[in-house]
Amino acid sequence: MDKRNKLIIVLLIIGVLAFCTVQFIIIPHNKAKQDEYNARQNDSLTHDIENILSYKSAYIGDASNNANLFTRLPLNSVPRKFKIDPDDCFLTIYYLDTLRNIGETKVHRDLVYNSVSAMALIDNLKQITYGFSGATFIFTREEIENSFDHDLSSLLNKETWNEKVQSKLHDSDFVSRFYE
Amino acid sequence: MDELKKYTEALFAHQPQTSKVQDLKDEIYGNLLAKKQDLISQGYAESEAIVKTKDSILSVDNIIEGNQLTYINRFKTECWQTLLLYGSVLWILSIPTIIMARIPFSIITFFTVIFFGISYLNSKKNNQDEVAFVNGNRYKKMSRTVWIIWFIFFVVSTVTVTAVMFGSNIWFARPIRITGPYAFASVAVRYYIPAVTVLLPIAIGSFPKMLANNERKD
Incomplete structure (x- = not known):
C-alpha cells in the first residue's frame, strides 16, 4: 500500500x-x-499560399469554398458579404468598411493578391468585383493573366508563387497599374 | 406464503437472481420443510418447530458459489487506490492533448482523479478489519462487462473519427491535408484519446485479483 x-x-x-x-x-x-x-x-507580401491550396475548385458555385478561401486571404479581418453569379462566373465581395479605415495602399495590394489567388484556385472564375463604402474595383481573369501568367494554376507552389506573384507586389508601380 | 417460504426469500434477498441460486433456494426451502416436519414428529409444537428450524440456518452467504469472506474495507480501499493510480496516469497522458485544444478531456480526467482521491481517503477512514461475504463472480462479470463496453466505445469512436477525417474526401471531394507535425498531431489526437482510456478497464479488471488477495483465510 x-x-x-x-x-x-x-x-x-x-x-x-x-x-x-x-x-x-x-x-x-x-x-x-x-x-x-x-x-x-493578413498581408499579401507574407501570406502563405500553402494555407489555401485545399480550396482549389473547378467551379465558382461552391459558396462555402469561396467563403473559406477568403477567410484565409488578406483582408480576412474585414467583415464581408458575397454574391455569386454562376451564369457569368462572376464573384462580388462587399467589404463592410472604408478604404481609409483599412489603408488605401494595403487594400490596393491585397486586392490584386486576392484576385490572383482566387483565379488560380477557382478554374472558371472570370471576374471579381470588390465593393467598399464609396469605391468599387473590378478584376478580370484576362487582366490578371496578362500581368502574371496565362496558366495561373501553374503558379500554385511556394517558390513560383513567391517569385512570380508576391515579389511583384513589392513594386507599387506594378500594383497601381491595376487601378489606372 | 408460509412462514418458512418467507424466511427462505429473506435469506436470499441480497443474492443475485441466477438459476443456480434459484435451485439452491428451492433446495434450502425443501430442507427447512423436512426439518420442521421432523421436529413436529418429535413432539414439538408447530410454532416451536418453525423457530428451531429457522435457527438451523441463519445465513446462506457461505454456501453461495463464488462468495468469499473478505476484508471488505481493505478491498474497497485497494480498489479506490488502484483507480486513483490509473486515473493519475490517465490525467498525465491527457495533459499533452491540451496543446491540441482538447481541453475537456484533460478537465474530465483531472476531476476524475480528484473524485478517486477523495473516495480513497474516505475509504481509508473505515475499519479495515471488517469482514463480509463478497461474491467474486460478480466482480469477474463486472470486469468483463467494462471491457466489452470499452471495446465498443473504442471501435465506435475510431470508426467515427476515421469516417469524419478521411471520409470527407469522398463526401466533399476535398482530401485531408497533413502538411506538418501540427496537422499530424491534430489527427492523431483523435485516435489517442479513446486509446488511452483503456487504463480504466485495466484498473477495474484487477478487482477480482484484489478480492482474492483480501480473503480472510482462517
Whole structure:
C-alpha cells in the first residue's frame, strides 16, 4: 500500500509539473507563433499560399469554398458579404468598411493578391468585383493573366508563387497599374 | 406464503437472481420443510418447530458459489487506490492533448482523479478489519462487462473519427491535408484519446485479483 501511495504522489507531482509546463510555457509559445503566423496571413507580401491550396475548385458555385478561401486571404479581418453569379462566373465581395479605415495602399495590394489567388484556385472564375463604402474595383481573369501568367494554376507552389506573384507586389508601380 | 417460504426469500434477498441460486433456494426451502416436519414428529409444537428450524440456518452467504469472506474495507480501499493510480496516469497522458485544444478531456480526467482521491481517503477512514461475504463472480462479470463496453466505445469512436477525417474526401471531394507535425498531431489526437482510456478497464479488471488477495483465510 505504502509503495503505491508513494507512486501516486510521484505521479501527481509529474502531472502538476507537466500541466504547468504545457499551460505556462508551451501554450503561450505556440500562441505567440500562431499570432505571428496569422498576422502574416493578413498581408499579401507574407501570406502563405500553402494555407489555401485545399480550396482549389473547378467551379465558382461552391459558396462555402469561396467563403473559406477568403477567410484565409488578406483582408480576412474585414467583415464581408458575397454574391455569386454562376451564369457569368462572376464573384462580388462587399467589404463592410472604408478604404481609409483599412489603408488605401494595403487594400490596393491585397486586392490584386486576392484576385490572383482566387483565379488560380477557382478554374472558371472570370471576374471579381470588390465593393467598399464609396469605391468599387473590378478584376478580370484576362487582366490578371496578362500581368502574371496565362496558366495561373501553374503558379500554385511556394517558390513560383513567391517569385512570380508576391515579389511583384513589392513594386507599387506594378500594383497601381491595376487601378489606372 | 408460509412462514418458512418467507424466511427462505429473506435469506436470499441480497443474492443475485441466477438459476443456480434459484435451485439452491428451492433446495434450502425443501430442507427447512423436512426439518420442521421432523421436529413436529418429535413432539414439538408447530410454532416451536418453525423457530428451531429457522435457527438451523441463519445465513446462506457461505454456501453461495463464488462468495468469499473478505476484508471488505481493505478491498474497497485497494480498489479506490488502484483507480486513483490509473486515473493519475490517465490525467498525465491527457495533459499533452491540451496543446491540441482538447481541453475537456484533460478537465474530465483531472476531476476524475480528484473524485478517486477523495473516495480513497474516505475509504481509508473505515475499519479495515471488517469482514463480509463478497461474491467474486460478480466482480469477474463486472470486469468483463467494462471491457466489452470499452471495446465498443473504442471501435465506435475510431470508426467515427476515421469516417469524419478521411471520409470527407469522398463526401466533399476535398482530401485531408497533413502538411506538418501540427496537422499530424491534430489527427492523431483523435485516435489517442479513446486509446488511452483503456487504463480504466485495466484498473477495474484487477478487482477480482484484489478480492482474492483480501480473503480472510482462517
